[in-house]
Amino acid sequence: MDLKNLTIKKFNEGLVKKEFSAFEITKAFFDLIKSRDKEIGAYLRLSENTALERAKIVDAELNSNSKLSILAGIPLAIKDNILIKGEITTAASKILENYKASYDATVIKKLKNNGAVFLGKTNMDEFAMGSSTENSAFQKTRNPRDSERVPGGSSGGSAAAVAADMAVATLGSDTGGSIRQPANFCGVVGLKPTYGAVSRYGLIAMASSLDQIGPITKTVEDAAILFKEISGRDKFDVTSVDAEYGDEFLNPDFNKIKKLKIGLPKEYFTVPDFASDEVDGRRVEGLNKETQKAVQETIENLKKSGFEFKEISLLRTKYALSCYYIIMPAEVSANVARFDGIRYGQMSNVKGQGLSLKDIYLKTRGEGFGEEVKRRIILGTFVLSSGYYDAYYSKAQKVRQMIKHDFEKAFQEVDVILTPVSPTPAFKIGEKTSDPLQMYLEDIFTIPVNLAGLPAVSIPTRTKGLPIGFQLIGKHFREADILGIGQWYERN
Numbered sequence: 001m002d003l004k005n006l007t008i009k010k011f012n013e014g015l016v017k018k019e020f021s022a023f024e025i026t027k028a029f030f031d032l033i034k035s036r037d038k039e040i041g042a043y044l045r046l047s048e049n050t051a052l053e054r055a056k057i058v059d060a061e062l063n064s065n066s067k068l069s070i071l072a073g074i075p076l077a078i079k080d081n082i083l084i085k086g087e088i089t090t091a092a093s094k095i096l097e098n099y100k101a102s103y104d105a106t107v108i109k110k111l112k113n114n115g116a117v118f119l120g121k122t123n124m125d126e127f128a129m130g131s132s133t134e135n136s137a138f139q140k141t142r143n144p145r146d147s148e149r150v151p152g153g154s155s156g157g158s159a160a161a162v163a164a165d166m167a168v169a170t171l172g173s174d175t176g177g178s179i180r181q182p183a184n185f186c187g188v189v190g191l192k193p194t195y196g197a198v199s200r201y202g203l204i205a206m207a208s209s210l211d212q213i214g215p216i217t218k219t220v221e222d223a224a225i226l227f228k229e230i231s232g233r234d235k236f237d238v239t240s241v242d243a244e245y246g247d248e249f250l251n252p253d254f255n256k257i258k259k260l261k262i263g264l265p266k267e268y269f270t271v272p273d274f275a276s277d278e279v280d281g282r283r284v285e286g287l288n289k290e291t292q293k294a295v296q297e298t299i300e301n302l303k304k305s306g307f308e309f310k311e312i313s314l315l316r317t318k319y320a321l322s323c324y325y326i327i328m329p330a331e332v333s334a335n336v337a338r339f340d341g342i343r344y345g346q347m348s349n350v351k352g353q354g355l356s357l358k359d360i361y362l363k364t365r366g367e368g369f370g371e372e373v374k375r376r377i378i379l380g381t382f383v384l385s386s387g388y389y390d391a392y393y394s395k396a397q398k399v400r401q402m403i404k405h406d407f408e409k410a411f412q413e414v415d416v417i418l419t420p421v422s423p424t425p426a427f428k429i430g431e432k433t434s435d436p437l438q439m440y441l442e443d444i445f446t447i448p449v450n451l452a453g454l455p456a457v458s459i460p461t462r463t464k465g466l467p468i469g470f471q472l473i474g475k476h477f478r479e480a481d482i483l484g485i486g487q488w489y490e491r492n
């Protein structure tokens with residue numbers, strides 16, 4: 001069985017035609033994972049028994065001629081910050097090492113109802129904080145396209161699992177780029193939906209006003225299929241909405257798609273202006289040449305096929321990173337307060353020692369959280385503290401509105417925006433760990449999208465060598481536009 005080119009679409013066709021059984025394929029995935037993942041380290045845990053059981057049920061249903069969902073039997077892997085009832089869910093943190101989820105995240109419930117099979121939970125940066133998966137408390141994940149390099153982050157395990165054919169597709173979460181950047185580094189497709197399109201219920205929160213769950217897949221078509229199944233309003237997430245999603249992104253009308261006008265924001269391409277600025281007195285690397293070339297070639301190809309482009313401006317782009325690194329840690333500091341050793345995160349080493357409440361807090365959090373999580377808690381409580389709140393947090397909220405406004409203005413002129421995903425292709429393991437600022441800069445092109453709550457997809461260009469993707473940003477709830485252009489691109 002060729003697991004390499006197995007997409008959701010192909011799996012479904014083969015299953016329905018009885019070319020294989022869901023059980024056989026699931027088994028084949030575990031065989032491959034057991035050898036391949038020793039090198040890659042994409043999975044934190046496998047759930048072989050449950051997966052094989054679920055696959056058997058799908059096969060039985062198929063044999064009894066019931067009509068199956070397109071996701072029936074599809075072997076998926078799930079980022080370890082999304083809850084699956086009864087399974088350990090750690091968010092790659094020591095503090096949750098023994099935490100067993102007591103309910104299903106809404107996305108999981110939807111996938112279960114559609115008969116999807118879960119192969120296991122994937123590695124990530126602790127609590128989704130990072131851009132390389134090097135912040136996992138448990139293991140490193142290597143980039144399947146070059147094992148000396150990082151897979152990106154924080155959904156590095158999910159992207160690596162798809163790129164190494166160890167899952168048909170996966171779910172990740174994206175707060176500032178964590179689906180798109182690892183998809184970009186590993187040469188696969190990653191979709192961050194519009195804020196509110198997918199329920200966050202059962203996602204271990206990082207920064208609640210920015211987080212979204214989304215698919216990582218081999219094709220744009222698969223991303224559309226998976227997104228359709230996980231989206232929709234959920235009474236357990238008041239920020240979720242019922243958008244009018246028809247079937248247009250499953251069967252795009254390419255005549256309409258070809259008429260979409262694509263904007264190129266000059267701030268994302270002019271290197272010295274912001275990407276290669278001086279930060280803290282240090283020169284930072286801007287948009288790298290190969291990336292620029294690969295994205296430019298994609299633009300030229302789209303132009304040749306008749307797409308209309310227009311230069312636009314997103315003036316406040318240069319403030320996005322600073323704005324994010326105030327708002328995100330503020331929300332982080334509130335969200336991770338629940339991991340205190342009492343409500344969540346009881347660690348075995350503090351049990352039964354007769355410690356005071358304060359000592360339990362200090363010991364649990366001191367030992368349970370990694371360095372990056374602590375850094376963000378400190379930053380977050382600082383920007384929220386009285387005296388600094390106005391100077392930082394409330395100012396950042398205003399800047400966020402301005403960034404949003406820039407996009408709104410741009411979307412009066414164009415339908416879709418095309419940009420690079422990251423300033424560089426995948427970097428070497430260890431290359432940026434000693435300098436958090438360098439790491440933060442990885443998300444310079446993805447963060448504005450989260451601040452504005454927009455949908456965006458990362459799609460591989462056709463460049464040789466290390467994978468390089470391009471990003472398509474759409475209007476709110478217009479996933480159909482970006483997925484439509486993406487599907488056109490992958491078919492032509």
Ligand code: GLN
Nearest residue numbers: 128129130175176177178
């Ligand atoms: N790399 C970014 C950060 O560390 C984004 C993380 C994410 O999207 N979860 O904050």
